[in-house]
Amino acid sequence: MSGDRRVRRTRRLVQEALVALILEKGYDAVTVTDVIERADVGRSTFYSHFTDKQDVLLSNLDEHGFLRPAPEAGPCGLFAFSLPMFAHAREQERLVRALLGRRGGGPLLAHGERLLAEIVGRELLAAGARPSAALDLLVVCVTGAYMGLLRAWVDGETAASPAELDAAFRAAVEPGVRAFLSGDVAYSHGRDE
Amino acid sequence: MSGDRRVRRTRRLVQEALVALILEKGYDAVTVTDVIERADVGRSTFYSHFTDKQDVLLSNLDEHGFLRPAPEAGPCGLFAFSLPMFAHAREQERLVRALLGRRGGGPLLAHGERLLAEIVGRELLAAGARPSAALDLLVVCVTGAYMGLLRAWVDGETAASPAELDAAFRAAVEPGVRAFLSGDVAYSHGRDE
DNA sequence: TGTCCTCCAGAACACTCTGTTCGTTATCGA
DNA sequence: TCGATAACGAACAGAGTGTTCTGGAGGACA
The missing domain is CATH 1.20.120 (Four Helix Bundle (Hemerythrin (Met), subunit A))
Incomplete structure (x- = not known):
């Protein structure tokens, strides 16, 4: 694993909080203030890791392996994906x-x-x-x-x-x-x- | 035409301003303050006609005949619309x-x-x-x-x-x-x- | 174990935007 | 012309954003 345990913890808490809140209220209705309250994380801490809401989402996606061009499973017919x-x-x-x-x-x-x-x-x-x-x-x-x-x-x-x-x-x-x-x-x- | 000339004028100015601003900056980036400045309309005036940005868009759409279930042109083949x-x-x-x-x-x-x-x-x-x-x-x-x-x-x-x-x-x-x-x-x- | 360094909490800050209220002024329709 | 109605504009409270700072806690590493 890369880096400090505290960093991983913070990032994970924030990402999970955002996902939970989106499912409850919808993306637009979720504020950064909501997220840091739910994640129980300081405001300055949030902004030292992410630039904004969208950034949290993108990082989350990235770390889960979405957004990558797909492994190109091989030519086994049309629309294999x-x-x-x-x-x-x-x-x-x-x-x-x-x-x-x-x-x-x-x-x-x-x-x-x-x-x-x-x-x-x-x-x-x-x-x-x-x-x-x-x-x-x-x-x-x-x-x-x-x-x-x-x-x-x-x-x-x-x-x-x-x-x-x-x-x-x-x-x-x-x-x-x-x-x-x-x-x-x-x-x-x-x-x- | 229905109603007061002032009302029509105000609504038109606001709708046009919003469309212009969306094309310039994108929907999310446009604020109500932007719209009333561009339309040269008082803040209270805006809120006496519309509840928010979205409402302006919907009214605009409605008055242009979108959002209506389509005239049902008759059965002249599949996907006539x-x-x-x-x-x-x-x-x-x-x-x-x-x-x-x-x-x-x-x-x-x-x-x-x-x-x-x-x-x-x-x-x-x-x-x-x-x-x-x-x-x-x-x-x-x-x-x-x-x-x-x-x-x-x-x-x-x-x-x-x-x-x-x-x-x-x-x-x-x-x-x-x-x-x-x-x-x-x-x-x-x-x-x- | 101890030391050093990084990260975090929390509060305060200036800023922007929202949506409402109210007294005054202008404009319309008849 | 005159009464009704709409618009103005300023001011307001409230919410959210993003930044900065200080003190304190936690990890990494030897």
């Missing part, structure tokens, strides 16, 4: 709800969406799509559909399991994606070979 | 960017998404789908894809025209939706007839 990601979300349910939920203010949602868009884009290119404006729009659609499901689950609008969410995602977008790919691949074959 | 809605967004570009953009804080986005989900749900039911958990998830996917495109356009990530956005939307989701519907319809035929 889907099921593991839903599953991971359910494991870290408490944190994920606080971060992405309707009460979470969703400043992180945009970041997650960009990250996911990169993954989807890479997958489609690997599957034979050529870079184009149409591909970019398809990526947006696919990403939007996925994030929609994730958000719906986080907000408790559905009780579906990770497997069911994954199935719904694939059922909704795979036909369109395959049609797009087959057109694209056929076309690029016609040109390149 | 798509193209007109993209087109309408481009016409009201300034307002829509302020309301839905990354800088817009997106408190309205959730509302818009729910509204759209209702429309999509009704369309799919009208097309023969039976109410089910799977249908709900499909609606979430379709809605997510549409909102993703809208947000991408609003945030300037794409320069696509309404027609291109509409085409991308349909290409991405229609195959999956049709597959879902044909399965559903076939099944309900098997049971009901």
Whole structure:
């Protein structure tokens, strides 16, 4: 472990307090004063570790291994990220709800969406799509559909399991994606070979 | 026109000031004090018309005819709302960017998404789908894809025209939706007839 | 064990923003 | 023209932010 035990303790207390408070009151309603009271930590202490609320969230996320470009599990079919990601979300349910939920203010949602868009884009290119404006729009659609499901689950609008969410995602977008790919691949074959 | 000329003037000034400021600084960064300065309106005047920032936005939206369940243009195919809605967004570009953009804080986005989900749900039911958990998830996917495109356009990530956005939307989701519907319809035929 | 150094508590501070109140002035509709 | 109503503007209490400082407690390391 790195550094002073007191430092770890303080950071952990603050992070846990913030997550708990977000789940109770929603991100916007939580104040720094709330957090330091709940964490039982001095005001100056808070500001010596974090710059503000958002910083606490980001550090928390970072230390839990989110925000990293995903391990690139290997080419086992289209949208390999889907099921593991839903599953991971359910494991870290408490944190994920606080971060992405309707009460979470969703400043992180945009970041997650960009990250996911990169993954989807890479997958489609690997599957034979050529870079184009149409591909970019398809990526947006696919990403939007996925994030929609994730958000719906986080907000408790559905009780579906990770497997069911994954199935719904694939059922909704795979036909369109395959049609797009087959057109694209056929076309690029016609040109390149 | 309804009411006092002074009232109309004040409301208009405030609404315009807020939109302008959001586009400059982003929703969160705009304070009520900013708005009343820009609008050149007394503080007490502001609070006699609106309860807060959000209220200004909602009133603005309401008076422009958003937030209404859409005129239900008639059954001319699946996702009839798509193209007109993209087109309408481009016409009201300034307002829509302020309301839905990354800088817009997106408190309205959730509302818009729910509204759209209702429309999509009704369309799919009208097309023969039976109410089910799977249908709900499909609606979430379709809605997510549409909102993703809208947000991408609003945030300037794409320069696509309404027609291109509409085409991308349909290409991405229609195959999956049709597959879902044909399965559903076939099944309900098997049971009901 | 002891020493040194880092971290923490707590209070006080200036600052910004919010939402309300009230007496005065101006502007509207009829 | 005149009564009603809206706007002004200043002042206010309250809440939150982010900084600074001092004294004291706790850990790391030999």
